[in-house]
Amino acid sequence: MKIQIDQAITQALQRHGLRPTRARQLILALIEQDNQHYTPEEMLVRLNAMGERLSIATLYQNLAKLVDKGLLVKFVGLDGEYRYDYNKMPHHHLICKSCGRIVDVLVDQTLDAIEPQLMDADGQKKLPPGWKILQRRVDFIGVCPDCSQHGTDN
Amino acid sequence: MKIQIDQAITQALQRHGLRPTRARQLILALIEQDNQHYTPEEMLVRLNAMGERLSIATLYQNLAKLVDKGLLVKFVGLDGEYRYDYNKMPHHHLICKSCGRIVDVLVDQTLDAIEPQLMDADGQKKLPPGWKILQRRVDFIGVCPDCSQHGTDN
DNA sequence: CCCTCGATTAATAACGATTCCGATAAAACA
DNA sequence: TGTTTTATCGGAATCGTTATTAATCGAGGG
Numbered sequence: 001m002k003i004q005i006d007q008a009i010t011q012a013l014q015r016h017g018l019r020p021t022r023a024r025q026l027i028l029a030l031i032e033q034d035n036q037h038y039t040p041e042e043m044l045v046r047l048n049a050m051g052e053r054l055s056i057a058t059l060y061q062n063l064a065k066l067v068d069k070g071l072l073v074k075f076v077g078l079d080g081e082y083r084y085d086y087n088k089m090p091h092h093h094l095i096c097k098s099c100g101r102i103v104d105v106l107v108d109q110t111l112d113a114i115e116p117q118l119m120d121a122d123g124q125k126k127l128p129p130g131w132k133i134l135q136r137r138v139d140f141i142g143v144c145p146d147c148s149q150h151g152t153d154n
Numbered sequence: 155m156k157i158q159i160d161q162a163i164t165q166a167l168q169r170h171g172l173r174p175t176r177a178r179q180l181i182l183a184l185i186e187q188d189n190q191h192y193t194p195e196e197m198l199v200r201l202n203a204m205g206e207r208l209s210i211a212t213l214y215q216n217l218a219k220l221v222d223k224g225l226l227v228k229f230v231g232l233d234g235e236y237r238y239d240y241n242k243m244p245h246h247h248l249i250c251k252s253c254g255r256i257v258d259v260l261v262d263q264t265l266d267a268i269e270p271q272l273m274d275a276d277g278q279k280k281l282p283p284g285w286k287i288l289q290r291r292v293d294f295i296g297v298c299p300d301c302s303q304h305g306t307d308n
Numbered sequence: 309c310c311c312t313c314g315a316t317t318a319a320t321a322a323c324g325a326t327t328c329c330g331a332t333a334a335a336a337c338a
Numbered sequence: 339t340g341t342t343t344t345a346t347c348g349g350a351a352t353c354g355t356t357a358t359t360a361a362t363c364g365a366g367g368g
Contacts, residue, residue, distance in 0.1 A: 055347045080230040132302055137293040143286045209318040
């Protein structure tokens with residue numbers, strides 16, 4: 001399986017003021033076509049498997065740049081490891097405790113429902129006063145359908 | 155300011171099957187009396203400032219053991235760094251983007267309200283079917299009252 | 309009160325992930 | 339095409355964390 005670099009990726013890079021170099025095209029193409037939330041290390045393994053070579057230093061540099069320009073989002077996995085994700089709609093993650101699989105959960109407006117609830121549910125103030133909430137980090141941790149079936153509970 | 159090791163700490167250790175050694179007493183006393191969410195490094199700095207010496211290896215070993223026995227909870231900060239917290243009620247964190255201050259938000263039953271909402275709000279299924287949700291990681295990121303006043307927005 | 313043995317500590321080395329560095333190569337621009 | 343800017347690469351350096359190991363501690367038995 002070869003990696004496919006289409007026109008859209010090149011254009012996306014240029015639109016964000018980045019030169020469409022091979023390294024950047026590879027990174028974006030990989031994340032897009034695999035639709036995964038890889039760590040840097042995992043990206044390298046995957047790229048190697050597809051016959052593509054990339055220096056680890058280059059990978060890190062470009063990930064930082066892609067995040068900086070808003071093309072990717074960097075987030076922290078369950079064990080503190082960094083993972084990267086396309087910058088899609090505001091969304092959260094559904095993480096399988098058993099196999100580590102991560103799935104996006106698109107929750108645009110829905111999460112806005114949480115905050116007021118925290119503020120005054122059953123008479124108690126749950127959030128201390130005076131704080132300005134800018135964003136929320138919400139991850140759901142559970143067991144994916146595949147792992148449930150195989151009884152690989154962990 | 156000296157660190158205060160009270161009877162309760164010693165007893166808590168014993169209750170969890172741990173010998174009440176100096177290292178463990180120091181760690182628990184520090185977290186309790188400062189009521190902070192320190193990283194290991196921060197704990198050392200703090201302890202040194204109070205005239206207490208502790209090998210970093212010992213610190214790490216004991217943090218692991220305290221987490222293992224359920225006295226502390228290890229969690230991942232905004233930048234992927236490890237932080238430790240007393241194992242209180244299920245709760246989430248309120249993190250100041252400006253000064254890094256972290257405050258606990260006790261949200262026992264309240265968060266249970268989120269899940270059904272995600273499932274069927276406005277007709278769309280937000281969570282994919284077949285997943286068993288075991289826990290949620292929820293952090294609120296914002297600006298604390300102090301930082302709001304001083305205009306140290308970041 | 310001292311001995312003994314397992315638990316704990318602390319120093320050091322080892323480790324993995326990330327970043328820095330200097331030289332070479334590629335892309336953009338004139 | 340020549341020049342300038344930016345990217346790439348491999349290796350060394352750094353950082354936080356863990357493993358190793360020898361010295362020390364401490365509770366219970368004699």
